[in-house]
Amino acid sequence: MNAAFLKKSLRLLAELGVLLALYLLGGLLAGWLDWPIPGGVIGMALLLMVFATGWVKPATLQLGAGLLMAEMLLFFIPALMSLLDYGTLLRDEGWRILLVIGVSTLLVMLVTAFTVEWVCRWSMRHDA
Structure with missing residues (x-):
């Protein structure tokens, strides 16, 4: 070895x-x-x-x-498999669920971007 x-x-x-x-x-x-x-x-x-x-x-x-x-994908397989149990819910309310996921993802990305920008500017002011 x-x-x-x-x-x-x-x-x-x-x-x-x-x-x-x-x-x-x-x-x-x-x-x-x-x-x-x-x-x-x-x-x-x-x-x-x-x-x-x-x-x-x-x-x-x-x-x-x-x-x-x-190996991150392996951690999501159980969650994806559980979706099979809720086929009727996804057919009836799937578009609403996708809308909530899309809007919340966009909001998280925007808040993260603005926070990083603010921290960078704050850091540059305090370093100068």
Whole structure:
């Protein structure tokens, strides 16, 4: 077995372990605090805090996050399969559902773009 392959595999497992631990911690916090926020979202907030405090650099988890992003479609297969149970709903109300999805996606993209623009301008003013 190649030493480089073994080293990369161990690093991948460690990174996935850190990401899984943050996800599970978020789930525990959501249960303990009885918040209506999903544990995965709280886990992402914890990840952001870890990055913001400098405890972990984003590049440190790049290999594990890259693997999860590459296999993202696998995480959506159960949700897509559940749509088969609601065929009549989709036939009757599908256009409304698609309209809500389209409008909400557009709003999220616009808010994100304006927020990034505002943060960039604010950052440039404070750096000058």
